[in-house]
Amino acid sequence: xxxxxxxxxxxxxxxxxxxxxxxxxxxxxxxxxxxxxxxxxxxxxxxxxxxxxxxxxxxxxxxxxxxxxxxxxxxxxxxxxxxxxxxxxxxxxxxxxxxxxxxxxxxxxxxxxxxxxxxxxxxxxxxxxxxxxxxxxxxxxxxxxxxxxxxxxxxxxxxxxxxxxxxxxxxxxxxxxxxxxxxxxxxxxxxxxxxxxxxxxxxxxxxxxxxxxxxxxxxxxxxxxxxxxxxxxxxxxxxxxxxxxxxxxxxxxxxxxxxxxxxxxxxxxxxxxxxxxxxxxxxxxxxxxxxxxxxxxxxxxxxxxxxxxxxxxxxxxxxxxxxxxxxxxxxxxxxxxxxxxxx
Numbered sequence: 001x002x003x004x005x006x007x008x009x010x011x012x013x014x015x016x017x018x019x020x021x022x023x024x025x026x027x028x029x030x031x032x033x034x035x036x037x038x039x040x041x042x043x044x045x046x047x048x049x050x051x052x053x054x055x056x057x058x059x060x061x062x063x064x065x066x067x068x069x070x071x072x073x074x075x076x077x078x079x080x081x082x083x084x085x086x087x088x089x090x091x092x093x094x095x096x097x098x099x100x101x102x103x104x105x106x107x108x109x110x111x112x113x114x115x116x117x118x119x120x121x122x123x124x125x126x127x128x129x130x131x132x133x134x135x136x137x138x139x140x141x142x143x144x145x146x147x148x149x150x151x152x153x154x155x156x157x158x159x160x161x162x163x164x165x166x167x168x169x170x171x172x173x174x175x176x177x178x179x180x181x182x183x184x185x186x187x188x189x190x191x192x193x194x195x196x197x198x199x200x201x202x203x204x205x206x207x208x209x210x211x212x213x214x215x216x217x218x219x220x221x222x223x224x225x226x227x228x229x230x231x232x233x234x235x236x237x238x239x240x241x242x243x244x245x246x247x248x249x250x251x252x253x254x255x256x257x258x259x260x261x262x263x264x265x266x267x268x269x270x271x272x273x274x275x276x277x278x279x280x281x282x283x284x285x286x287x288x289x290x291x292x293x294x295x296x297x298x299x300x301x302x303x304x305x306x307x308x309x310x311x312x313x314x315x316x317x318x319x320x321x322x323x324x325x326x327x328x329x330x331x332x333x334x335x336x337x338x339x340x341x342x343x
């Protein structure tokens with residue numbers, strides 16, 4: 001059976017799958033019926049920090065209090081709060097580690113099979129750190145996830161393409177627990193607690209693509225962020241239906257046209273890199289070969305660089321709006337000032 005080709009709006013929907021209250025109130029209400037909102041209370045009152053699936057709330061109820069810590073549930077408001085009694089970042093981080101390690105040991109969630117020993121941040125109303133949680137467990141709590149993505153390209157004009165971009169596209173390792181064998185942005189990775197986005201993309205560029213630090217510091221350009229709310233499926237390495245609000249810091253890297261700097265696999269995350277025209281990438285995207293959030297970053301790249309315009313792309317406004325969706329949970333994305341390159 002031939003797979004249906006994807007339009008750009010299908011790619012957007014695949015990545016930004018959480019219904020919007022204003023444009024799809026019925027879908028939004030239906031999605032919330034399967035969730036509790038994770039909240040935190042400070043001296044100004046309660047505010048949301050994540051989305052808890054009912055399955056996770058049930059697991060919390062069944063976990064011994066000595067392991068889980070304090071849990072406050074408001075069935076009427078459909079909210080839940082964890083560890084409000086703990087006064088410090090260190091105490092809350094320790095409690096989160098105890099809980100998630102217990103679930104990992106007891107194989108409570110398949111998602112935890114991808115344990116990474118990387119700590120990711122959860123922020124409060126004013127940008128303060130509330131706690132850090134193991135990367136693989138973040139999806140259980142539906143808190144905002146942060147990362148970095150970069151598109152590396154060179155300029156080459158010939159009759160094989162209408163555009164002078166030639167873009168380096170990696171194929172993910174077939175051994176990866178998430179999206180094995182799919183196509184990706186040239187470099188991408190998760191942003192750990194206290195890590196600066198630019199330092200993170202330099203680290204990832206070395207680890208994944210063997211790109212020299214001096215090249216990165218000289219030529220990598222921050223172009224803004226891409227934000228969306230993803231709903232996981234069977235490709236995500238765990239149970240489907242987790243909510244991933246995500247903010248990706250996005251970078252462009254123009255490499256020398258003579259091919260003197262070429263990305264090469266290093267840490268096993270990538271099987272290979274290949275150089276593609278815009279048209280070839282558009283065909284790959286239409287065939288559904290790209291990891292969903294990387295497809296969104298690529299659509300943003302095309303919009304920023306004039307490949308897509310309001311005149312030639314019927315979903316241009318949707319691409320630009322939903323690649324920069326408001327995420328209702330606090331963090332550095334709230335105060336971020338976008339460069340003028342944003343579409």
